[in-house]
Amino acid sequence: MGELDLEQALAAACRGEEWGVNLLFRALQPQLLRYLGQHAPRREQDLASETWLAVAERLASFEGSLSDFRALVFTIARRRLVDHYRQEGRRLRPLPMEQEAEVADPEQGPEGVVEVLSAREAVAALVGSLPPAQAEVLLLRVVADLGVEEVAAVMGRSAAAVRVLQHRALRQLAKRFAGEGVTK
Amino acid sequence: MSSLDDERAEMRAFDDLLAGLIGPDEAPPALREVARLVRIARGPATGEELAGEKLLSAEVAAAVRQSLPLPARSPWRRRVVRLASVKAAGLAAAILVGGGVAAAATGSLPAPMQRIVAKSLHHIGVSLPLPSKQANPPAVTPPVRSVPARSAALCRAYDLRPAAVSSVGLEELRRLAGASGEGVASYCETLLLGHHHLPPSTTAASSAVPGSRASGSESSKGAGRSSKGHGQRRGAGHPLTTTPHRPAAPASAGSHRHKRKGTEPRGGGQRGTGDGKGRGSNPGKGVDEGSSPGQGSGSAGTSTPGAGTSGTTGGSGRASAGGSGGSARGGHLIQASQGLAHSSARIPAEIGSIGTSVGKGA
Numbered sequence: 096m097g098e099l100d101l102e103q104a105l106a107a108a109c110r111g112e113e114w115g116v117n118l119l120f121r122a123l124q125p126q127l128l129r130y131l132g133q134h135a136p137r138r139e140q141d142l143a144s145e146t147w148l149a150v151a152e153r154l155a156s157f158e159g160s161l162s163d164f165r166a167l168v169f170t171i172a173r174r175r176l177v178d179h180y181r182q183e184g185r186r187l188r189p190l191p192m193e194q195e196a197e198v199a200d201p202e203q204g205p206e207g208v209v210e211v212l213s214a215r216e217a218v219a220a221l222v223g224s225l226p227p228a229q230a231e232v233l234l235l236r237v238v239a240d241l242g243v244e245e246v247a248a249v250m251g252r253s254a255a256a257v258r259v260l261q262h263r264a265l266r267q268l269a270k271r272f273a274g275e276g277v278t279k
Numbered sequence: 280m281s282s283l284d285d286e287r288a289e290m291r292a293f294d295d296l297l298a299g300l301i302g303p304d305e306a307p308p309a310l311r312e313v314a315r316l317v318r319i320a321r322g323p324a325t326g327e328e329l330a331g332e333k334l335l336s337a338e339v340a341a342a343v344r345q346s347l348p349l350p351a352r353s354p355w356r357r358r359v360v361r362l363a364s365v366k367a368a369g370l371a372a373a374i375l376v377g378g379g380v381a382a383a384a385t386g387s388l389p390a391p392m393q394r395i396v397a398k399s400l401h402h403i404g405v406s407l408p409l410p411s412k413q414a415n416p417p418a419v420t421p422p423v424r425s426v427p428a429r430s431a432a433l434c435r436a437y438d439l440r441p442a443a444v445s446s447v448g449l450e451e452l453r454r455l456a457g458a459s460g461e462g463v464a465s466y467c468e469t470l471l472l473g474h475h476h477l478p479p480s481t482t483a484a485s486s487a488v489p490g491s492r493a494s495g496s497e498s499s500k501g502a503g504r505s506s507k508g509h510g511q512r513r514g515a516g517h518p519l520t521t522t523p524h525r526p527a528a529p530a531s532a533g534s535h536r537h538k539r540k541g542t543e544p545r546g547g548g549q550r551g552t553g554d555g556k557g558r559g560s561n562p563g564k565g566v567d568e569g570s571s572p573g574q575g576s577g578s579a580g581t582s583t584p585g586a587g588t589s590g591t592t593g594g595s596g597r598a599s600a601g602g603s604g605g606s607a608r609g610g611h612l613i614q615a616s617q618g619l620a621h622s623s624a625r626i627p628a629e630i631g632s633i634g635t636s637v638g639k640g641a
Contacts, residue, residue: 111344117336124332125324147335151342217319236297237320243294258290265293265313272312 102161109154116154120147123168129218130169130238134176142179146172166245169235173249222264224271229264232257430455434467 101122107115127146131139149171157164212220218238222230228250235246243261247254295301296314299321306314433448444452449463456466 108340108343111340111347113336113340116340116343117332120332120336120339121324121329125328128328129320144335147339148342151339152346154339154343155346155348212316212319214320214322214325217316217322221313221316221320233297237299237317240298240321242298258294261297262290262293265296265310268313269307269309273309 098161105157105161105164109157111155119164123165125214126238126240127168127172129215130234131172131176132215133218133222133234133238135179138179142172142175145175149175162242162245165239165241166248169239169241170249221268225264225267229260229267232260233264236261430470434470437463437467438471 101118104115104118104122108119109115124143124147127143128139131142131146135142146168150168153167153171157167159167218234221237222233225233231250232246235241235249236243239246241249243254243257247257250257252260292301292307292310296306296310297317299317301314302318303311303314429451433444433452436448437444437452441449452463452466456463459466459469461469
């Protein structure tokens with residue numbers, strides 16, 4: 096689905112047209128679940144529903160681009176997460192990987208191993224070993240498909256700080272995956 | 280290429296990689312694995328992830344439609360409408376509040392409303408007449424003469440404790456007594472016994488309310504009780520059946536806070552003296568006989584047991600309060616009620632103070 100289609104869908108959704116909402120849902124719901132699932136596994140569906148209902152309250156008066164809308168959706172999702180974490184007495188941070196990634200079988204080759212991972216496992220493999228701030232930047236950049244500026248707005252940081260964080264994260268990942276594969 | 284340029288190029292490459300613009304094949308070897316993970320993480324939706332999409336989409340769309348603003352109008356029209364709305368609302372509120380207060384002040388609101396307004400305003404120190412419980416509004420009697428409340432209040436104070444009367448008040452009493460050719464004590468005694476009537480020029484017209492506590496249907500009720508009870512209060516012109524008590528506290532006025540089961544004066548009629556509790560030999564059945572002062576035509580108004588009584592006087596008009604109205608009807612009446620009120624421990628002290636202040640204020 097192209098960006099143009101989604102822009103039109105966004106305009107229709109703002110008018111309360113169901114088809115527009117449906118297209119946006121199909122584009123954003125998987126990202127939302129992957130993002131929320133990394134923070135709060137088994138609670139992502141509830142949190143995503145709450146997020147959509149909160150988004151619905153804003154849609155009628157929403158003015159902006161698709162990027163702005165993405166940023167709005169993930170800002171709301173992040174707030175829901177913060178509330179959720181507060182209820183549990185925790186701070187917002189992506190969960191570490193539940194299972195340490197194993198070195199890929201050299202026979203099979205890293206590519207083949209990686210391809211069998213699900214999207215959620217890939218997300219976990221990407222950010223699970225990173226410090227919270229770096230992990231959050233990568234989640235929002237990769238999973239939520241936000242640009243540096245939008246990530247900065249969602250996280251309440253400067254764009255420069257976000258760039259630094261993502262740079263450090265990628266260097267760390269490069270070091271980690273150098274010569275290794277990731278398997279399940 | 281400088282190291283700064285290298286760093287910038289690396290940053291751009293990282294940006295592109297995270298945005299999914301660089302595939303594993305194009306990525307530097309060190310980041311190939313990262314590029315693959317990014318691609319998978321950004322992969323297409325699964326059926327599980329899209330479960331319930333129709334339902335949620337419909338809900339969200341409905342919520343959006345509900346929160347949609349009304350159809351847009353031209354800005355100037357919105358402004359005009361808004362301005363007109365604000366002005367109309369303000370005008371309506373002013374009329375409502377002003378009219379309501381005016382109606383409440385004259386006691387002409389419907390009884391339940393009048394009671395609510397009177398009770399509400401009582402908390403902020405504004406006294407308004409409470410409504411009569413009678414279904415039919417009472418007729419208005421001709422104006423009657425009465426002793427001014429101030430004279431009565433001064434005499435009461437003098438009677439209680441002469442030293443407590445201010446020099447100005449004492450001077451006034453002397454002047455009044457002098458005009459009557461009496462001494463102050465004699466003047467006050469006569470006044471409180473109800474034998475004094477002021478010249479017409481000093482009286483105030485009021486509308487004594489037949490059917491209020493002082494007369495009408497309640498009178499007939501009160502008659503039976505008054506035969507039993509002591510502590511009757513009667514207006515001027517009635518034979519006094521009670522023994523005067525020297526009041527220890529000027530608790531003469533009926534309090535607004537009293538629960539009254541009998542009717543209350545409506546319009547210009549004022550509540551008479553206060554409390555019917557614990558009077559005479561028939562405690563709890565205080566009897567209040569109000570009258571149309573000075574006319575000798577008052578009939579007995581009876582308070583129901585335990586309730587505060589109020590006699591209606593035509594006394595000083597609306598501005599005068601119950602205490603003054605009561606005092607106008609006769610010293611025995613007042614004194615009896617005062618003494619009895621004082622003897623009753625159940626009477627809140629504030630009632631007496633209210634009565635006093637009202638009486639003085641009149």
